[in-house]
Amino acid sequence: MRCEDVSRALPQIVDGVAPAELALRRHVESCLRCQAELVQYRKLLRSLHELRTDVLEPAPGLLADILAKVEEAGERRALRSLLSGRRVAYAGAIAAATAAGAAGAVIWATRHRRLRAA
Amino acid sequence: MVPADQGLLVAAAKSGDRQAFDELVRATYTDMYTLAYRLTGDEEDARDVTQEAYLRAYKGLRRFRGDARFSTWMYRITANCASTALSKRSRDRHDPLDEEAVVADERPEVDPEAMADAELLRDRVNAALEELPERLRAVVVLRDVYDLPHQAIADELGISEAAAKVRLHRARRRLRQRLFPMQGEEAAHAV
Numbered sequence A: 001m002r003c004e005d006v007s008r009a010l011p012q013i014v015d016g017v018a019p020a021e022l023a024l025r026r027h028v029e030s031c032l033r034c035q036a037e038l039v040q041y042r043k044l045l046r047s048l049h050e051l052r053t054d055v056l057e058p059a060p061g062l063l064a065d066i067l068a069k070v071e072e073a074g075e076r077r078a079l080r081s082l083l084s085g086r087r088v089a090y091a092g093a094i095a096a097a098t099a100a101g102a103a104g105a106v107i108w109a110t111r112h113r114r115l116r117a118a
Numbered sequence B: 001m002v003p004a005d006q007g008l009l010v011a012a013a014k015s016g017d018r019q020a021f022d023e024l025v026r027a028t029y030t031d032m033y034t035l036a037y038r039l040t041g042d043e044e045d046a047r048d049v050t051q052e053a054y055l056r057a058y059k060g061l062r063r064f065r066g067d068a069r070f071s072t073w074m075y076r077i078t079a080n081c082a083s084t085a086l087s088k089r090s091r092d093r094h095d096p097l098d099e100e101a102v103v104a105d106e107r108p109e110v111d112p113e114a115m116a117d118a119e120l121l122r123d124r125v126n127a128a129l130e131e132l133p134e135r136l137r138a139v140v141v142l143r144d145v146y147d148l149p150h151q152a153i154a155d156e157l158g159i160s161e162a163a164a165k166v167r168l169h170r171a172r173r174r175l176r177q178r179l180f181p182m183q184g185e186e187a188a189h190a191v
Helices: A003-013 A022-030 A032-053 A062-117 B003-014 B018-040 B043-059 B070-092 B118-131 B134-145 B150-157 B161-179 B185-190
Strands: none
Touching (some): A032 B161, B003 B018, B070 B150
16 A cells, blocks of 8 residues: 555544554554654644634624524414414314204204194 | 533423523524534624524424434534525635635745644634635534534535545545645645
8 A cells, every 4th residue: 555545545534433444554554654644634633623612703683683583483483373273263163053053953853843743 | 501401491492482492592502603604604694594593493493302412403404504505605606716726825834833822723724614615614614523423414415425525535635735734745735
């Protein structure tokens, strides 16, 4: 294995997620140039990882804007749920009225039949 | 905020407690803004992306299963929103940097002693990230700064896992060449 091959493979294996071939590991163990390059990649990864705690301060007003948008979405959701709740209530009332009408009709028909029979 | 607190807030927010969701926003928004800025490289875009990300999170909170931290879930949503914003932006203007192009190093010679200084190094890393093409920057930021798995990165950026790995490889190589050049590479940067 040549230094060029190792150099091409290092960015992929430096974090240890992808396994390093045995030939590559042996080359790195015996090659100072490749060892140095590996060290540089490790330094790079460390530096990048440290950025995680480096938080930027946004211009004022962002938090208020986010909360306002979320509130607006919450109100729309509540309105939709209210409307769908009312729809259910209306449908229930219509169903109850229909059932009551049908029951009334049955009672009326039964009484009417009894009166005729008498 | 400790994760346990976040877990309680998430549970409350999922059951409809708006104040709990607001608390989650307060606890995480600077972090999401930072990620959005790192991905877009523009303050205004970062603000829009952050707002959109929380709106999507609020609407989709019931789908959050809680098997990851809330902030990790938010990173994924923010990355997805940033990716959408960048695609929209790239339709309007062309990215002038070719992925394989070597960026000329116009900085004065950097003293190796000074490089040890953490603050200086951080500034240089940030500057090098900003110089990367957006498609490479997104992958290396999500993987090496925010620790997202390859598959999650691929999902949120709308690319294959293999493509995400190739971009990560290229991004690391370019950053290493830019920040920690090997003997002989300085000459290439100076061209």
